[in-house]
Amino acid sequence: MERDWSPDEESGEAYEKASVAIGDRRLHPRDxxxxxxxxxxxxxxxxxxxxxFDDEDDQGEVPGELDAALEWARAxxxxxxxxxxxxxxxxxxxxxxxxxxxxxxLYCYADLLRRRDPKAAAVWFTALVYLNxxxxxxxxxxxxxxxQHPGF
Numbered sequence: 001m002e003r004d005w006s007p008d009e010e011s012g013e014a015y016e017k018a019s020v021a022i023g024d025r026r027l028h029p030r031d032x033x034x035x036x037x038x039x040x041x042x043x044x045x046x047x048x049x050x051x052x053f054d055d056e057d058d059q060g061e062v063p064g065e066l067d068a069a070l071e072w073a074r075a076x077x078x079x080x081x082x083x084x085x086x087x088x089x090x091x092x093x094x095x096x097x098x099x100x101x102x103x104x105x106l107y108c109y110a111d112l113l114r115r116r117d118p119k120a121a122a123v124w125f126t127a128l129v130y131l132n133x134x135x136x137x138x139x140x141x142x143x144x145x146x147x148q149h150p151g152f
Contacts, residue, residue: 033102035076036108043069076105
């Protein structure tokens with residue numbers, strides 16, 4: 001999967017040129033990492049660690065705007081869906097660096113969604129495990145049958 005990296009010193013000008021304004025934020029429309037970062041920011045949750053997620057915020061209250069955060073995450077998922085062939089039934093291994101933003105936005109959406117509707121989020125966590133059987137983000141723990149799944 002082709003990756004649109006977040007800007008750095010070398011690519012900052014090209015990134016800005018292709019960026020669009022959405023509300024009071026600017027982002028490259030295909031930068032999946034930016035959607036996840038903004039979604040967590042809007043929710044008032046921290047994004048830490050190597051994979052970008054802080055387990056301390058696992059199921060706590062969302063101090064920010066959950067609805068707006070879900071919209072940002074959903075927008076990123078839509079961009080991802082448009083980037084993949086239909087129907088996509090393959091794996092998307094996390095070990096390949098260019099695939100990591102896809103996992104990041106999917107996990108972000110599932111993580112935010114489970115704070116509103118754990119049953120609906122379970123499908124997304126299951127999909128993450130299917131996309132990457134090695135499950136580098138820990139979705140298997142939250143997917144149905146996992147030790148952190150709320151059970152229904």
